[in-house]
Amino acid sequence: MECGIFHTTYQQDMAFRHTWMEKARLVLLLGFIIIFPFVANRYWLTLANQIGLAAIGAIGLNILTGFTGQISLGQGAFMAVGAYGAGIMANRLGWPIWLTIPAASLLTAGVGAIFGIPSLRLKGLYLAIATLAAQQIIDWLITHWTSLTGGVEALVLRREANVVLGVALRGDRTFYWIIMAFAAATTLFTANLFRTRVGRAFVAIRDQDIAAEVIGINLFLYKLLAFATSSFFVGLTGALTAHYRGIISWERFTIETSILYLAMIIIGGLGSVSGSIYGAAFMVLVPAFITNVGRQFQTTIPAMAQLLPFIQQGIFGIVIIFFLVIEPEGLAKIWRDIKSYFALWPFSY
Amino acid sequence: MDGASERGIVQMAVENLVLHFGGVAALAGVSLEVYQGEILAIIGPNGAGKTSLLNCVSGLYRPTEGRITFEGEEITRLSPHQIARLGIARTFQNIELFRGMTVLQNLMLGRHIHMRTGLLSGGLFWGRAQREEVEHRRIVEEIIDFLEIEPIRKKVVGSLPYGLQKRVELGRALALEPKILLLDEPMAGMNVEEKEDIARFILDINEERGVTIVLIEHDMGVVMDISDRVVVLDFGRLIAEGSPEEVRNNPLVIQAYLGQGSGAYTL
Incomplete structure:
Protein backbone atom coordinates (compact mmCIF):
# COMPACT_ATOMS: atom_id res chain seq x y z
CA MET A 1 0.00 0.00 0.00
CA GLU A 2 1.31 3.41 -0.94
CA CYS A 3 0.77 6.50 1.15
CA GLY A 4 2.23 8.76 -1.46
CA ILE A 5 4.90 8.94 -4.07
CA PHE A 6 7.90 11.05 -3.25
CA HIS A 7 10.44 11.75 -5.93
CA THR A 8 13.78 13.32 -5.31
CA THR A 9 15.00 13.64 -8.89
CA TYR A 10 13.34 14.64 -12.13
CA GLN A 11 14.42 11.31 -13.66
CA GLN A 12 12.35 9.49 -11.05
CA ASP A 13 9.46 11.79 -11.77
CA MET A 14 9.64 11.01 -15.49
CA ALA A 15 9.70 7.24 -15.00
CA PHE A 16 6.78 5.18 -16.30
CA ARG A 17 6.51 3.11 -13.17
CA HIS A 18 6.84 4.62 -9.76
CA THR A 19 5.70 2.11 -7.17
CA TRP A 20 6.75 -1.47 -6.48
CA MET A 21 3.20 -2.51 -7.34
CA GLU A 22 3.54 -1.09 -10.82
CA LYS A 23 6.94 -2.70 -11.27
CA ALA A 24 5.63 -6.02 -10.00
CA ARG A 25 2.76 -5.91 -12.48
CA LEU A 26 5.23 -5.31 -15.31
CA VAL A 27 7.35 -8.28 -14.24
CA LEU A 28 4.22 -10.45 -14.04
CA LEU A 29 3.16 -9.36 -17.52
CA LEU A 30 6.58 -10.02 -19.02
CA GLY A 31 6.72 -13.36 -17.27
CA PHE A 32 3.34 -14.26 -18.68
CA ILE A 33 4.39 -13.28 -22.20
CA ILE A 34 7.53 -15.41 -21.94
CA ILE A 35 5.84 -18.49 -20.47
CA PHE A 36 2.71 -18.27 -22.63
CA PRO A 37 3.99 -19.96 -25.85
CA PHE A 38 5.20 -22.97 -23.86
CA VAL A 39 1.80 -23.69 -22.34
CA ALA A 40 -0.57 -22.45 -25.04
CA ASN A 41 -1.90 -24.57 -27.85
CA ARG A 42 -1.82 -23.49 -31.46
CA TYR A 43 -5.25 -21.83 -31.29
CA TRP A 44 -4.28 -19.57 -28.41
CA LEU A 45 -0.95 -18.84 -30.03
CA THR A 46 -2.70 -17.61 -33.18
CA LEU A 47 -4.93 -15.40 -31.07
CA ALA A 48 -1.91 -13.98 -29.24
CA ASN A 49 -0.21 -13.25 -32.54
CA GLN A 50 -3.32 -11.52 -33.82
CA ILE A 51 -3.43 -9.41 -30.67
CA GLY A 52 0.24 -8.49 -31.07
CA LEU A 53 -0.22 -7.49 -34.69
CA ALA A 54 -3.38 -5.55 -33.97
CA ALA A 55 -1.68 -3.83 -31.04
CA ILE A 56 1.11 -2.49 -33.25
CA GLY A 57 -1.45 -1.21 -35.77
CA ALA A 58 -3.67 0.24 -33.07
CA ILE A 59 -0.77 2.09 -31.46
CA GLY A 60 0.05 3.42 -34.91
CA LEU A 61 -3.47 4.69 -35.46
CA ASN A 62 -3.63 6.07 -31.93
CA ILE A 63 -0.50 8.15 -32.55
CA LEU A 64 -2.37 9.86 -35.35
CA THR A 65 -5.97 9.92 -34.17
CA GLY A 66 -5.79 9.68 -30.39
CA PHE A 67 -2.67 11.74 -29.77
CA THR A 68 -2.49 14.15 -32.70
CA GLY A 69 -6.24 14.42 -33.23
CA GLN A 70 -6.21 13.69 -36.97
CA ILE A 71 -8.97 11.26 -37.88
CA SER A 72 -7.89 8.64 -40.39
CA LEU A 73 -10.09 6.26 -42.32
CA GLY A 74 -7.12 5.08 -44.35
CA GLN A 75 -5.71 2.62 -41.83
CA GLY A 76 -6.63 -0.42 -43.91
CA ALA A 77 -5.02 1.00 -47.02
CA PHE A 78 -1.80 1.92 -45.20
CA MET A 79 -1.66 -1.58 -43.82
CA ALA A 80 -2.04 -2.85 -47.37
CA VAL A 81 0.91 -0.71 -48.44
CA GLY A 82 3.02 -2.37 -45.74
CA ALA A 83 1.83 -5.87 -46.61
CA TYR A 84 2.05 -5.56 -50.39
CA GLY A 85 5.26 -3.55 -50.06
CA ALA A 86 6.86 -6.38 -48.11
CA GLY A 87 5.40 -9.01 -50.43
CA ILE A 88 6.58 -7.32 -53.59
CA MET A 89 10.02 -6.59 -52.16
CA ALA A 90 10.33 -10.24 -51.18
CA ASN A 91 9.10 -11.65 -54.50
CA ARG A 92 10.37 -9.18 -57.07
CA LEU A 93 13.54 -7.92 -55.46
CA GLY A 94 14.29 -11.11 -53.60
CA TRP A 95 14.82 -9.26 -50.33
CA PRO A 96 14.86 -11.26 -47.08
CA ILE A 97 12.48 -10.60 -44.21
CA TRP A 98 14.92 -8.53 -42.15
CA LEU A 99 15.11 -6.07 -45.01
CA THR A 100 11.53 -6.11 -46.27
CA ILE A 101 9.97 -5.34 -42.88
CA PRO A 102 11.81 -2.08 -42.20
CA ALA A 103 11.74 -1.11 -45.88
CA ALA A 104 8.00 -1.71 -46.22
CA SER A 105 7.33 0.18 -42.98
CA LEU A 106 9.35 3.14 -44.23
CA LEU A 107 7.53 2.99 -47.55
CA THR A 108 4.21 3.15 -45.70
CA ALA A 109 5.49 6.08 -43.66
CA GLY A 110 6.20 7.90 -46.91
CA VAL A 111 2.82 7.07 -48.40
CA GLY A 112 1.12 8.09 -45.16
CA ALA A 113 2.91 11.44 -45.17
CA ILE A 114 1.76 12.08 -48.75
CA PHE A 115 -1.86 11.32 -47.91
CA GLY A 116 -1.44 13.46 -44.79
CA ILE A 117 -0.91 16.60 -46.84
CA PRO A 118 -4.64 17.48 -46.92
CA SER A 119 -4.59 17.56 -43.09
CA LEU A 120 -2.87 20.93 -43.29
CA ARG A 121 -6.08 22.43 -44.56
CA LEU A 122 -8.71 20.00 -43.37
CA LYS A 123 -9.88 19.05 -39.92
CA GLY A 124 -12.31 16.63 -38.35
CA LEU A 125 -14.93 15.19 -40.66
CA TYR A 126 -13.43 16.84 -43.71
CA LEU A 127 -10.11 15.17 -43.06
CA ALA A 128 -11.89 11.87 -42.50
CA ILE A 129 -13.31 12.13 -46.01
CA ALA A 130 -9.89 12.99 -47.42
CA THR A 131 -8.33 9.93 -45.80
CA LEU A 132 -11.24 7.89 -47.08
CA ALA A 133 -10.04 8.92 -50.53
CA ALA A 134 -6.62 7.47 -49.65
CA GLN A 135 -8.32 4.22 -48.75
CA GLN A 136 -10.20 4.08 -52.04
CA ILE A 137 -7.25 5.08 -54.21
CA ILE A 138 -4.92 2.50 -52.67
CA ASP A 139 -7.61 -0.21 -52.76
CA TRP A 140 -8.18 0.54 -56.40
CA LEU A 141 -4.49 0.52 -57.23
CA ILE A 142 -4.01 -2.84 -55.56
CA THR A 143 -6.91 -4.50 -57.33
CA HIS A 144 -6.16 -2.94 -60.73
CA TRP A 145 -2.38 -2.73 -60.96
CA THR A 146 -2.31 -6.45 -61.64
CA SER A 147 1.22 -6.61 -63.00
CA LEU A 148 2.62 -5.40 -59.69
CA THR A 149 0.25 -6.66 -57.02
CA GLY A 150 -1.43 -9.61 -58.66
CA GLY A 151 -4.74 -7.78 -58.60
CA VAL A 152 -7.63 -9.52 -56.93
CA GLU A 153 -5.65 -12.77 -56.81
CA ALA A 154 -3.87 -13.38 -53.53
CA LEU A 155 -0.15 -12.60 -53.43
CA VAL A 156 1.90 -15.54 -52.18
CA LEU A 157 5.29 -14.72 -50.72
CA ARG A 158 8.38 -16.70 -51.69
CA ARG A 159 9.13 -19.18 -48.96
CA GLU A 160 12.83 -18.26 -49.03
CA ALA A 161 11.94 -14.71 -48.01
CA ASN A 162 11.48 -15.85 -44.42
CA VAL A 163 14.96 -17.34 -44.16
CA VAL A 164 17.47 -15.45 -42.04
CA LEU A 165 21.03 -16.78 -41.72
CA GLY A 166 19.90 -20.19 -42.87
CA VAL A 167 17.10 -20.37 -40.31
CA ALA A 168 13.57 -20.47 -41.66
CA LEU A 169 11.22 -18.22 -39.69
CA ARG A 170 7.90 -19.97 -39.92
CA GLY A 171 5.07 -21.12 -37.75
CA ASP A 172 3.04 -19.57 -35.01
CA ARG A 173 5.56 -20.03 -32.22
CA THR A 174 8.47 -18.46 -34.09
CA PHE A 175 6.32 -15.55 -35.15
CA TYR A 176 5.02 -15.20 -31.62
CA TRP A 177 8.50 -14.09 -30.56
CA ILE A 178 8.97 -11.83 -33.56
CA ILE A 179 5.58 -10.17 -33.16
CA MET A 180 5.93 -9.74 -29.40
CA ALA A 181 9.40 -8.22 -29.81
CA PHE A 182 8.06 -5.73 -32.33
CA ALA A 183 4.99 -5.02 -30.22
CA ALA A 184 7.15 -4.39 -27.15
CA ALA A 185 9.50 -2.14 -29.10
CA THR A 186 6.55 -0.22 -30.57
CA THR A 187 5.01 0.23 -27.13
CA LEU A 188 8.22 1.46 -25.56
CA PHE A 189 9.05 3.76 -28.45
CA THR A 190 5.61 5.34 -28.46
CA ALA A 191 5.46 5.75 -24.70
CA ASN A 192 8.86 7.46 -24.81
CA LEU A 193 7.83 9.59 -27.73
CA PHE A 194 4.97 11.07 -25.74
CA ARG A 195 7.10 12.09 -22.80
CA THR A 196 9.48 14.04 -25.00
CA ARG A 197 9.42 17.02 -27.30
CA VAL A 198 7.97 15.69 -30.56
CA GLY A 199 5.21 13.69 -28.88
CA ARG A 200 4.19 16.67 -26.78
CA ALA A 201 4.00 18.75 -29.93
CA PHE A 202 1.65 16.13 -31.44
CA VAL A 203 -0.67 16.36 -28.46
CA ALA A 204 -0.48 20.15 -28.56
CA ILE A 205 -1.75 20.06 -32.14
CA ARG A 206 -4.68 17.91 -31.00
CA ASP A 207 -5.58 20.18 -28.10
CA GLN A 208 -5.12 23.62 -29.63
CA ASP A 209 -3.49 23.93 -33.03
CA ILE A 210 -3.39 27.73 -33.10
CA ALA A 211 -1.68 27.94 -29.73
CA ALA A 212 0.70 25.20 -30.86
CA GLU A 213 1.73 27.30 -33.82
CA VAL A 214 2.15 30.40 -31.71
CA ILE A 215 4.59 28.68 -29.35
CA GLY A 216 6.74 27.70 -32.30
CA ILE A 217 5.48 24.33 -33.52
CA ASN A 218 5.62 24.01 -37.28
CA LEU A 219 2.16 22.58 -37.99
CA PHE A 220 3.02 21.51 -41.54
CA LEU A 221 6.05 19.54 -40.44
CA TYR A 222 4.55 18.00 -37.33
CA LYS A 223 1.28 16.92 -38.91
CA LEU A 224 3.18 15.17 -41.68
CA LEU A 225 5.51 13.69 -39.08
CA ALA A 226 2.50 12.36 -37.19
CA PHE A 227 1.11 10.80 -40.36
CA ALA A 228 4.49 9.28 -41.18
CA THR A 229 5.12 7.90 -37.68
CA SER A 230 1.64 6.50 -37.45
CA SER A 231 1.81 4.95 -40.91
CA PHE A 232 5.20 3.44 -40.12
CA PHE A 233 3.69 1.26 -37.40
CA VAL A 234 0.59 0.53 -39.44
CA GLY A 235 2.86 -0.55 -42.29
CA LEU A 236 4.84 -2.65 -39.83
CA THR A 237 1.69 -4.55 -38.94
CA GLY A 238 1.01 -5.07 -42.64
CA ALA A 239 4.54 -6.28 -43.38
CA LEU A 240 4.59 -8.63 -40.39
CA THR A 241 1.21 -10.01 -41.36
CA ALA A 242 2.45 -10.66 -44.90
CA HIS A 243 5.44 -12.67 -43.72
CA TYR A 244 3.51 -14.41 -40.97
CA ARG A 245 0.68 -15.59 -43.19
CA GLY A 246 2.81 -15.98 -46.32
CA ILE A 247 -0.20 -14.92 -48.36
CA ILE A 248 -1.95 -11.58 -48.71
CA SER A 249 -5.14 -10.52 -50.36
CA TRP A 250 -6.69 -7.11 -50.74
CA GLU A 251 -9.83 -8.16 -48.85
CA ARG A 252 -7.96 -7.91 -45.56
CA PHE A 253 -7.31 -4.22 -46.00
CA THR A 254 -10.63 -2.64 -46.88
CA ILE A 255 -12.47 0.21 -45.24
CA GLU A 256 -13.84 -2.36 -42.79
CA THR A 257 -10.35 -2.83 -41.39
CA SER A 258 -9.98 0.94 -41.04
CA ILE A 259 -13.17 1.13 -39.03
CA LEU A 260 -12.29 -1.91 -36.96
CA TYR A 261 -9.07 -0.22 -35.89
CA LEU A 262 -10.85 3.03 -35.11
CA ALA A 263 -13.23 1.03 -32.91
CA MET A 264 -10.21 -0.61 -31.30
CA ILE A 265 -8.66 2.63 -30.15
CA ILE A 266 -11.99 4.11 -29.10
CA ILE A 267 -12.73 1.08 -26.93
CA GLY A 268 -9.18 0.92 -25.65
CA GLY A 269 -8.80 4.62 -25.06
CA LEU A 270 -7.92 7.45 -27.41
CA GLY A 271 -4.55 8.93 -26.66
CA SER A 272 -3.37 6.01 -24.57
CA VAL A 273 -0.62 3.59 -25.54
CA SER A 274 -1.75 0.88 -23.14
CA GLY A 275 -5.32 1.54 -24.23
CA SER A 276 -4.38 0.62 -27.80
CA ILE A 277 -3.17 -2.74 -26.55
CA TYR A 278 -6.29 -3.36 -24.46
CA GLY A 279 -8.42 -2.41 -27.45
CA ALA A 280 -6.50 -4.79 -29.70
CA ALA A 281 -6.87 -7.63 -27.22
CA PHE A 282 -10.54 -6.85 -26.81
CA MET A 283 -11.22 -6.81 -30.54
CA VAL A 284 -9.50 -10.13 -31.08
CA LEU A 285 -10.75 -11.95 -28.00
CA VAL A 286 -14.41 -10.90 -28.00
CA PRO A 287 -15.22 -12.30 -31.47
CA ALA A 288 -13.27 -15.45 -30.63
CA PHE A 289 -15.23 -15.78 -27.41
CA ILE A 290 -18.56 -15.24 -29.14
CA THR A 291 -17.67 -17.80 -31.81
CA ASN A 292 -16.74 -20.38 -29.21
CA VAL A 293 -19.89 -19.81 -27.19
CA GLY A 294 -21.92 -19.97 -30.41
CA ARG A 295 -20.36 -23.35 -31.27
CA GLN A 296 -21.45 -24.70 -27.89
CA PHE A 297 -25.03 -23.96 -28.81
CA GLN A 298 -24.73 -25.29 -32.32
CA THR A 299 -25.78 -28.77 -31.28
CA THR A 300 -28.89 -27.54 -29.48
CA ILE A 301 -29.78 -24.72 -31.86
CA PRO A 302 -28.99 -25.82 -35.43
CA ALA A 303 -29.66 -22.36 -36.90
CA MET A 304 -26.69 -21.04 -34.90
CA ALA A 305 -24.20 -21.60 -37.71
CA GLN A 306 -25.99 -19.12 -39.94
CA LEU A 307 -26.83 -16.69 -37.18
CA LEU A 308 -23.38 -16.55 -35.64
CA PRO A 309 -21.85 -13.85 -37.85
CA PHE A 310 -24.85 -11.61 -37.28
CA ILE A 311 -24.81 -12.13 -33.53
CA GLN A 312 -21.11 -11.33 -33.57
CA GLN A 313 -21.64 -8.08 -35.43
CA GLY A 314 -24.57 -7.18 -33.22
CA ILE A 315 -22.69 -7.71 -29.97
CA PHE A 316 -19.78 -5.77 -31.38
CA GLY A 317 -22.04 -2.85 -32.18
CA ILE A 318 -23.60 -2.91 -28.74
CA VAL A 319 -20.20 -3.00 -27.08
CA ILE A 320 -19.00 0.00 -29.04
CA ILE A 321 -22.12 1.98 -28.17
CA PHE A 322 -21.70 0.93 -24.55
CA PHE A 323 -18.17 2.32 -24.46
CA LEU A 324 -19.07 5.55 -26.21
CA VAL A 325 -21.85 6.17 -23.69
CA ILE A 326 -20.55 4.72 -20.43
CA GLU A 327 -16.80 5.15 -20.65
CA PRO A 328 -15.71 7.36 -23.52
CA GLU A 329 -12.14 7.18 -22.31
CA GLY A 330 -12.09 3.46 -22.85
CA LEU A 331 -10.61 0.40 -21.21
CA ALA A 332 -7.48 2.33 -20.22
CA LYS A 333 -9.62 4.58 -18.03
CA ILE A 334 -11.46 1.64 -16.47
CA TRP A 335 -8.11 0.05 -15.62
CA ARG A 336 -6.88 3.35 -14.11
CA ASP A 337 -10.02 3.58 -12.01
CA ILE A 338 -9.56 0.04 -10.73
CA LYS A 339 -5.96 0.79 -9.83
CA SER A 340 -6.77 3.98 -8.02
CA TYR A 341 -9.58 2.23 -6.13
CA PHE A 342 -7.24 -0.48 -4.92
CA ALA A 343 -4.28 1.82 -4.34
CA LEU A 344 -5.39 2.42 -0.76
CA TRP A 345 -7.60 -0.60 -0.41
CA PRO A 346 -8.98 -1.60 2.07
CA PHE A 347 -8.41 1.70 3.85
CA SER A 348 -9.59 4.09 1.17
CA TYR A 349 -11.77 6.73 2.63
CA MET B 1 17.59 48.37 -35.72
CA ILE B 88 7.70 36.93 -29.61
CA ALA B 89 5.34 35.13 -27.25
CA ARG B 90 1.71 35.78 -26.47
CA THR B 91 -1.34 34.80 -24.51
CA PHE B 92 -4.91 34.80 -25.74
CA GLN B 93 -8.05 36.54 -24.68
CA ASN B 94 -9.94 33.26 -24.43
CA ILE B 95 -7.41 30.94 -22.88
CA GLU B 96 -5.87 28.70 -25.52
CA LEU B 97 -4.12 26.09 -23.41
CA PHE B 98 -3.56 22.45 -24.22
CA ARG B 99 -6.49 21.35 -22.11
CA GLY B 100 -5.83 17.64 -22.05
CA MET B 101 -2.28 18.04 -20.77
CA THR B 102 -0.88 18.81 -17.35
CA VAL B 103 0.44 22.20 -16.30
CA LEU B 104 3.94 20.79 -16.51
CA GLN B 105 3.43 19.53 -20.06
CA ASN B 106 1.97 22.86 -21.11
CA LEU B 107 5.00 24.68 -19.80
CA MET B 108 7.38 22.14 -21.31
CA LEU B 109 5.70 22.84 -24.64
CA GLY B 110 6.65 26.44 -24.10
CA ARG B 111 10.26 25.21 -24.22
CA HIS B 112 9.67 23.58 -27.61
CA ILE B 113 11.75 26.03 -29.63
CA HIS B 114 14.67 25.72 -27.23
CA MET B 115 14.79 21.92 -27.32
CA ARG B 116 16.42 19.66 -29.88
CA THR B 117 15.18 16.12 -29.27
CA GLY B 118 13.79 14.64 -32.46
CA LEU B 119 11.43 11.80 -33.19
CA LEU B 120 13.97 8.98 -32.98
CA SER B 121 16.02 10.18 -30.04
CA GLY B 122 12.79 10.95 -28.18
CA GLY B 123 11.41 7.50 -28.88
CA LEU B 124 14.59 5.88 -27.61
CA PHE B 125 14.76 8.25 -24.62
CA TRP B 126 18.45 7.62 -24.28
CA GLY B 127 21.28 9.88 -23.11
CA ARG B 128 20.86 13.31 -24.56
CA ALA B 129 17.07 13.22 -24.90
CA GLN B 130 16.75 12.37 -21.22
CA ARG B 131 19.31 14.97 -20.15
CA GLU B 132 17.53 17.60 -22.19
CA GLU B 133 14.21 16.81 -20.52
CA VAL B 134 15.74 17.29 -17.09
CA GLU B 135 17.58 20.44 -18.10
CA HIS B 136 14.42 22.10 -19.40
CA ARG B 137 12.36 20.76 -16.55
CA ARG B 138 14.59 22.82 -14.24
CA ILE B 139 13.84 25.99 -16.20
CA VAL B 140 10.14 25.20 -16.18
CA GLU B 141 10.24 24.59 -12.43
CA GLU B 142 11.68 28.06 -11.97
CA ILE B 143 8.71 29.50 -13.82
CA ILE B 144 6.38 27.37 -11.71
CA ASP B 145 7.99 28.81 -8.58
CA PHE B 146 7.80 32.32 -9.95
CA LEU B 147 4.09 32.05 -10.73
CA GLU B 148 3.38 30.20 -7.49
CA ILE B 149 1.64 27.28 -9.14
CA GLU B 150 3.63 24.47 -7.48
CA PRO B 151 0.61 22.56 -6.12
CA ILE B 152 -1.02 22.21 -9.54
CA ARG B 153 1.95 21.22 -11.68
CA LYS B 154 0.62 17.70 -12.25
CA LYS B 155 -3.01 18.77 -12.71
CA VAL B 156 -4.70 18.56 -16.07
CA VAL B 157 -5.19 22.11 -17.26
CA GLY B 158 -8.80 21.69 -18.35
CA SER B 159 -9.81 20.96 -14.76
CA LEU B 160 -8.30 24.14 -13.30
CA PRO B 161 -10.26 27.25 -12.37
CA TYR B 162 -10.19 30.16 -14.79
CA GLY B 163 -7.79 32.37 -12.88
CA LEU B 164 -5.18 29.63 -12.62
CA GLN B 165 -5.55 28.77 -16.30
CA LYS B 166 -4.73 32.37 -17.16
CA ARG B 167 -1.66 32.07 -14.98
CA VAL B 168 -0.57 28.84 -16.63
CA GLU B 169 -0.95 30.44 -20.02
CA LEU B 170 1.27 33.27 -18.89
CA GLY B 171 3.76 30.66 -17.71
CA ARG B 172 3.73 28.89 -21.06
CA ALA B 173 4.49 32.16 -22.84
CA LEU B 174 7.28 32.87 -20.35
CA ALA B 175 8.82 29.46 -20.96
CA LEU B 176 9.65 30.63 -24.48
CA GLU B 177 12.01 33.17 -22.91
Missing part, protein backbone atom coordinates in the same frame (compact mmCIF):
# COMPACT_ATOMS: atom_id res chain seq x y z
CA ASP B 2 15.94 51.72 -35.89
CA GLY B 3 17.63 54.62 -34.26
CA ALA B 4 17.33 55.34 -30.58
CA SER B 5 15.04 58.13 -29.51
CA GLU B 6 14.52 59.68 -26.10
CA ARG B 7 12.26 56.75 -25.26
CA GLY B 8 14.93 54.16 -25.99
CA ILE B 9 15.47 51.65 -28.73
CA VAL B 10 12.62 50.74 -31.04
CA GLN B 11 12.21 46.98 -30.69
CA MET B 12 9.17 46.52 -32.83
CA ALA B 13 7.60 48.83 -35.37
CA VAL B 14 4.20 48.57 -36.99
CA GLU B 15 3.87 50.68 -40.11
CA ASN B 16 0.58 51.62 -41.68
CA LEU B 17 -1.07 48.28 -40.98
CA VAL B 18 -4.30 47.61 -42.86
CA LEU B 19 -6.39 44.50 -42.35
CA HIS B 20 -9.63 43.84 -44.21
CA PHE B 21 -12.13 41.08 -43.54
CA GLY B 22 -14.24 41.17 -46.66
CA GLY B 23 -15.54 44.72 -46.67
CA VAL B 24 -14.81 45.42 -43.03
CA ALA B 25 -11.60 47.16 -42.12
CA ALA B 26 -10.42 45.77 -38.80
CA LEU B 27 -7.29 47.87 -39.02
CA ALA B 28 -7.23 51.00 -41.14
CA GLY B 29 -3.62 52.08 -41.21
CA VAL B 30 -2.14 51.66 -37.73
CA SER B 31 1.43 52.74 -37.05
CA LEU B 32 3.14 52.41 -33.72
CA GLU B 33 6.49 51.67 -32.14
CA VAL B 34 7.27 49.47 -29.22
CA TYR B 35 10.37 50.44 -27.26
CA GLN B 36 12.71 47.95 -25.70
CA GLY B 37 11.88 47.24 -22.07
CA GLU B 38 8.66 49.21 -21.82
CA ILE B 39 5.17 48.20 -20.81
CA LEU B 40 2.84 49.37 -23.54
CA ALA B 41 -0.90 49.15 -23.06
CA ILE B 42 -3.28 49.05 -26.00
CA ILE B 43 -6.76 50.18 -25.08
CA GLY B 44 -9.89 50.95 -27.02
CA PRO B 45 -13.57 50.08 -27.16
CA ASN B 46 -14.74 46.62 -28.24
CA GLY B 47 -14.09 45.96 -31.89
CA ALA B 48 -11.43 48.63 -32.11
CA GLY B 49 -8.96 46.17 -33.63
CA LYS B 50 -6.72 45.49 -30.63
CA THR B 51 -6.73 41.72 -30.90
CA SER B 52 -6.50 41.93 -34.70
CA LEU B 53 -3.33 43.95 -34.24
CA LEU B 54 -1.81 41.30 -31.95
CA ASN B 55 -2.88 38.56 -34.35
CA CYS B 56 -1.06 40.35 -37.17
CA VAL B 57 2.06 40.63 -35.05
CA SER B 58 2.06 36.95 -34.12
CA GLY B 59 1.40 35.91 -37.70
CA LEU B 60 -2.11 34.53 -37.31
CA TYR B 61 -3.55 37.17 -39.64
CA ARG B 62 -1.94 38.38 -42.83
CA PRO B 63 -2.31 42.16 -43.04
CA THR B 64 -3.69 43.51 -46.30
CA GLU B 65 -1.17 46.33 -46.31
CA GLY B 66 1.67 47.61 -44.19
CA ARG B 67 4.61 46.00 -42.50
CA ILE B 68 5.80 44.91 -39.12
CA THR B 69 9.45 44.85 -38.17
CA PHE B 70 10.95 43.23 -35.11
CA GLU B 71 14.51 44.19 -34.18
CA GLY B 72 14.99 45.58 -37.64
CA GLU B 73 13.83 42.43 -39.41
CA GLU B 74 10.57 42.33 -41.33
CA ILE B 75 8.18 39.71 -39.93
CA THR B 76 5.00 40.61 -41.84
CA ARG B 77 5.00 37.49 -44.01
CA LEU B 78 6.46 35.02 -41.55
CA SER B 79 4.33 32.19 -40.20
CA PRO B 80 3.45 32.04 -36.49
CA HIS B 81 6.03 29.40 -35.61
CA GLN B 82 8.82 31.39 -37.21
CA ILE B 83 7.76 34.50 -35.34
CA ALA B 84 7.77 32.56 -32.07
CA ARG B 85 11.37 31.58 -32.71
CA LEU B 86 12.37 35.22 -33.00
CA GLY B 87 11.29 35.73 -29.40
CA PRO B 178 10.52 35.83 -25.13
CA LYS B 179 12.04 39.22 -25.83
CA ILE B 180 8.58 40.65 -26.16
CA LEU B 181 5.40 39.37 -24.56
CA LEU B 182 1.98 40.12 -26.01
CA LEU B 183 -0.80 39.76 -23.46
CA ASP B 184 -4.38 39.84 -24.67
CA GLU B 185 -6.53 40.79 -21.69
CA PRO B 186 -4.52 38.89 -19.09
CA MET B 187 -6.88 39.96 -16.31
CA ALA B 188 -10.26 39.64 -17.97
CA GLY B 189 -12.86 38.13 -15.69
CA MET B 190 -10.68 38.16 -12.58
CA ASN B 191 -11.40 39.49 -9.14
CA VAL B 192 -9.35 42.28 -7.61
CA GLU B 193 -6.95 39.97 -5.79
CA GLU B 194 -6.25 37.90 -8.88
CA LYS B 195 -5.74 41.07 -10.90
CA GLU B 196 -3.23 42.31 -8.37
CA ASP B 197 -1.34 39.02 -8.60
CA ILE B 198 -1.17 39.17 -12.37
CA ALA B 199 -0.18 42.84 -12.32
CA ARG B 200 2.67 41.97 -9.96
CA PHE B 201 3.79 39.13 -12.23
CA ILE B 202 3.74 41.42 -15.25
CA LEU B 203 5.84 44.03 -13.46
CA ASP B 204 8.29 41.36 -12.29
CA ILE B 205 8.61 39.86 -15.75
CA ASN B 206 9.29 43.32 -17.12
CA GLU B 207 11.81 44.34 -14.46
CA GLU B 208 13.62 41.14 -13.58
CA ARG B 209 13.66 39.49 -16.97
CA GLY B 210 13.78 42.66 -19.03
CA VAL B 211 10.92 41.51 -21.26
CA THR B 212 9.09 44.15 -23.24
CA ILE B 213 5.37 43.88 -22.63
CA VAL B 214 2.47 44.81 -24.86
CA LEU B 215 -0.85 44.31 -23.17
CA ILE B 216 -4.46 44.78 -24.08
CA GLU B 217 -6.54 45.52 -21.04
CA HIS B 218 -9.92 46.97 -20.27
CA ASP B 219 -9.37 47.68 -16.59
CA MET B 220 -8.27 51.32 -16.68
CA GLY B 221 -7.04 51.22 -13.10
CA VAL B 222 -4.54 48.52 -13.98
CA VAL B 223 -3.56 50.17 -17.23
CA MET B 224 -2.88 53.49 -15.51
CA ASP B 225 -0.92 51.81 -12.73
CA ILE B 226 1.45 49.54 -14.59
CA SER B 227 1.95 50.84 -18.11
CA ASP B 228 4.69 53.22 -19.22
CA ARG B 229 2.82 54.23 -22.32
CA VAL B 230 -0.69 53.81 -23.68
CA VAL B 231 -1.99 53.74 -27.24
CA VAL B 232 -5.68 53.99 -28.01
CA LEU B 233 -7.35 52.32 -30.96
CA ASP B 234 -10.82 53.12 -32.23
CA PHE B 235 -12.40 51.68 -35.39
CA GLY B 236 -9.06 50.36 -36.56
CA ARG B 237 -7.24 53.67 -36.16
CA LEU B 238 -4.76 54.92 -33.65
CA ILE B 239 -6.42 57.93 -32.05
CA ALA B 240 -4.09 58.71 -29.19
CA GLU B 241 -0.72 57.83 -27.80
CA GLY B 242 1.19 58.94 -24.75
CA SER B 243 1.66 58.52 -21.04
CA PRO B 244 -1.34 57.17 -19.10
CA GLU B 245 -1.94 60.69 -17.80
CA GLU B 246 -1.97 62.28 -21.26
CA VAL B 247 -4.23 59.64 -22.69
CA ARG B 248 -6.70 59.89 -19.85
CA ASN B 249 -7.26 63.55 -20.54
CA ASN B 250 -7.31 63.30 -24.32
CA PRO B 251 -10.72 64.48 -25.57
CA LEU B 252 -10.62 62.07 -28.53
CA VAL B 253 -10.25 59.14 -26.18
CA ILE B 254 -13.08 60.27 -23.97
CA GLN B 255 -15.21 60.65 -27.03
CA ALA B 256 -14.34 57.18 -28.32
CA TYR B 257 -15.27 55.59 -25.04
CA LEU B 258 -18.29 57.63 -24.07
CA GLY B 259 -19.60 58.99 -27.34
CA GLN B 260 -20.01 62.53 -28.50
CA GLY B 261 -21.11 65.27 -26.16
CA SER B 262 -20.49 63.51 -22.90
CA GLY B 263 -17.75 65.76 -21.70
CA ALA B 264 -19.00 65.48 -18.17
CA TYR B 265 -17.28 62.14 -17.67
CA THR B 266 -13.61 61.32 -17.50
CA LEU B 267 -12.02 57.92 -17.56
